[in-house]
Amino acid sequence: xxxxxxxxxxxxxxxxxxxxxxxxxxxxxxxxxxxxxxxxxxxxxxxxxxxxxxxxxxxxxxxxxxxxxxxxxxxxxxxxxxxxxxxxxxxxxxxxxxxxxxxxxxxxxxxxxxxxxxxxxxxxxxxxxxxxxxxxxxxxxxxxxxxxxxxxxxxxxxxxxxxxxxxxxxxxxxxxxxxxxxxxxxxxxxxxxxxxxxxxxxxxxxxxxxxxxxxxxxxxxxxxxxxxxxxxxxxxxxxx
Amino acid sequence: xxxxxxxxxxxxxxxxxxxxxxxxxxxxxxxxxxxxxxxxxxxxxxxxxxxxxxxxxxxxxxxxxxxxxxxxxxxxxxxxxxxxxxxxxxxxxxxxxxxxxxxxxxxxxxxxxxxxxxxxxxxxxxxxxxxxxxxxxxxxxxxxxxxxxxxxxxxxxxxxxxxxxxxxxxxxxxxxxxxxxxxxxxxxxxxxxxxxxxxxxxxxxxxxxxxxxxxxxxxxxxxxxxxxxxxxxxxxxxxxxxxxxxxxxxxxxxxxxxxxxxxxxxxxxxxxxxxxxxxxxxxxxxxxxxxxxxxxxxxxxxxxxxxxxxxxxxxxxxxxxxxxxxxxxxxxxxxxxxxxxxxxxxxxxxxxxxxxxxxxxxxxxxxxxxxxxxxxxxxxxxxxxx
Numbered sequence: 001x002x003x004x005x006x007x008x009x010x011x012x013x014x015x016x017x018x019x020x021x022x023x024x025x026x027x028x029x030x031x032x033x034x035x036x037x038x039x040x041x042x043x044x045x046x047x048x049x050x051x052x053x054x055x056x057x058x059x060x061x062x063x064x065x066x067x068x069x070x071x072x073x074x075x076x077x078x079x080x081x082x083x084x085x086x087x088x089x090x091x092x093x094x095x096x097x098x099x100x101x102x103x104x105x106x107x108x109x110x111x112x113x114x115x116x117x118x119x120x121x122x123x124x125x126x127x128x129x130x131x132x133x134x135x136x137x138x139x140x141x142x143x144x145x146x147x148x149x150x151x152x153x154x155x156x157x158x159x160x161x162x163x164x165x166x167x168x169x170x171x172x173x174x175x176x177x178x179x180x181x182x183x184x185x186x187x188x189x190x191x192x193x194x195x196x197x198x199x200x201x202x203x204x205x206x207x208x209x210x211x212x213x214x215x216x217x218x219x220x221x222x223x224x225x226x227x228x229x230x231x232x233x234x235x236x237x238x239x240x
Numbered sequence: 241x242x243x244x245x246x247x248x249x250x251x252x253x254x255x256x257x258x259x260x261x262x263x264x265x266x267x268x269x270x271x272x273x274x275x276x277x278x279x280x281x282x283x284x285x286x287x288x289x290x291x292x293x294x295x296x297x298x299x300x301x302x303x304x305x306x307x308x309x310x311x312x313x314x315x316x317x318x319x320x321x322x323x324x325x326x327x328x329x330x331x332x333x334x335x336x337x338x339x340x341x342x343x344x345x346x347x348x349x350x351x352x353x354x355x356x357x358x359x360x361x362x363x364x365x366x367x368x369x370x371x372x373x374x375x376x377x378x379x380x381x382x383x384x385x386x387x388x389x390x391x392x393x394x395x396x397x398x399x400x401x402x403x404x405x406x407x408x409x410x411x412x413x414x415x416x417x418x419x420x421x422x423x424x425x426x427x428x429x430x431x432x433x434x435x436x437x438x439x440x441x442x443x444x445x446x447x448x449x450x451x452x453x454x455x456x457x458x459x460x461x462x463x464x465x466x467x468x469x470x471x472x473x474x475x476x477x478x479x480x481x482x483x484x485x486x487x488x489x490x491x492x493x494x495x496x497x498x499x500x501x502x503x504x505x506x507x508x509x510x511x512x513x514x515x516x517x518x519x520x521x522x523x524x525x526x527x528x529x530x531x532x533x534x535x536x537x538x539x540x541x542x543x544x545x546x547x548x549x550x551x552x553x554x555x556x557x558x559x560x561x562x563x564x565x566x567x568x569x570x571x572x573x574x575x576x577x578x579x580x581x582x583x584x585x586x587x588x589x590x591x592x593x594x595x596x597x598x599x600x601x602x603x604x605x606x607x608x609x610x611x612x613x614x615x616x617x618x619x620x621x622x623x624x625x626x
Binding site for chain 1: 542
């Protein structure tokens with residue numbers, strides 16, 4: 001492998017910020033513990049890389065844009081921990097043949113939904129889901145503008161859909177939302193600001209303590225998930 | 241150039257261990273070894289990580305990070321003492337994890353320890369390199385041809401990652417992050433250990449003269465001279481700003497490189513810096529044998545969390561300097577051994593619950609056995625069994 005695959009190499013070396021690290025760790029744990037095939041639908045190569053760093057089992061990938069799929073499959077298999085398989089056809093609107101011939105997945109992960117896909121992907125995911133399957137979505141709220149990943153070009157998604165829009169679309173497709181977690185809670189932000197203040201008044205010892213408080217409050221399991229920049233949504237089929 | 245002792249931890253002072261203590265140490269070593277064995281997964285040693293900077297409790301797969309330093313060197317110490325092939329085989333098995341986990345860029349898979357999963361972890365990849373090179377030297381000394389597999393892996397990482405990506409030509413030092421002016425003395429010291437071993441293995445002076453020497457010089461410039469913090473080493477610098485935090489554990493990890501630098505280059509400044517640093521660490525020890533986590537200027541200190549399993553590394557590093565900075569390890573050793581758990585592991589720390597503003601003790605992180613901390617006591621204790 002030469003430096004030609006610069007993008008994958010850089011993405012491997014570039015550590016995600018804590019929100020993304022935590023949410024991808026969480027999703028990967030669930031993926032690793034699941035049985036059956038796993039489909040990942042995503043808007044950006046970098047998200048695919050975060051998953052292949054963490055998952056030793058085979059993952060099937062479909063990208064919102066076909067050109068991303070081509071780039072991803074040129075380089076990523078040489079780096080992936082487990083097997084990486086193309087599944088771009090999963091996003092095809094017309095699939096010839098018998099519906100029972102469609103691939104079926106026990107876990108479907110959708111990273112950074114875009115608004116123009118909201119009326120399609122949740123329905124398609126339902127068609128491809130095995131009974132008892134989980135549909136996991138990682139979405140960002142309007143606070144995404146504070147996340148470093150969204151301050152760089154190219155942005156991870158062109159028209160990101162908010163968690164509320166995603167929940168509505170997911171429910172409309174026949175999924176039932178079972179769990180929501182927010183990452184980088186307002187409490188964590190406040191502790192982080194307190195830490196900066198402590199540094200300013202030359203109390204690094206206090207700053208270090210506020211860092212521990214920030215870590216304690218980083219994840220929002222309760223009803224305030226909407227106040228975080230990054231949200232994980234889990235859904236299962238209503239009839240399973 | 242003077243050579244370092246191959247294949248085992250070197251430079252330990254005269255044995256101070258009584259027969260009775262040796263028996264308890266042996267027992268502790270076998271328990272630790274059994275526990276480490278229980279942490280193996282496909283791909284290597286796994287498990288959760290807790291740390292000062294961050295915790296990694298949600299990714300618990302294998303991590304090819306500094307845990308391999310203590311594991312490989314510990315097994316080499318056991319082999320060197322007993323000459324039982326099974327210990328060498330285990331060291332090689334750990335080396336094979338690293339070789340198999342090397343990525344096209346030369347980095348090791350999941351080398352970020354508390355920030356796992358991710359690659360390019362510092363000083364973790366250098367610690368892996370040093371361990372692989374120790375293994376290569378031990379195998380080469382026996383005429384075992386497998387040495388080149390481990391050596392090639394380590395050299396590839398040193399060249400493709402450290403030299404090509406992290407060497408900062410402007411500041412003549414290794415950055416902690418590519419493209420960012422940053423220097424972390426303890427991490428650079430671990431890298432110096434690997435570079436000096438590479439120089440010894442290949443007889444190429446570029447590793448030592450071009451990189452190790454300059455790095456050691458830079459480390460000595462981060463040492464406080466005079467005052468209450470005399471001998472302490474600043475934790476790091478970022479964008480030209482020095483971070484005024486002093487961690488006894490990390491200062492201890494600068495000692496082996498400084499002393500090896502002294503041995504190789506016969507440079508008195510390195511020995512002096514090592515002695516100063518060792519005396520500073522000794523001064524911070526509490527009567528129960530434990531060490532504080534971090535000191536600041538004006539006498540401020542955050543005592544917690546106090547490393548338990550990690551204290552083995554402080555003892556190992558202080559033992560290397562004991563010829564010039566006399567030190568009695570007994571209180572810390574007793575404190576350490578007294579905390580070994582029935583499953584063979586060691587708690588990671590005391591006082592995680594006392595770290596935040598709102599004290600919430602007890603904290604489960606204290607009790608957690610973590611490969612990347614336990615390996616440090618494992619390595620230290622294996623130097624005492626012989």
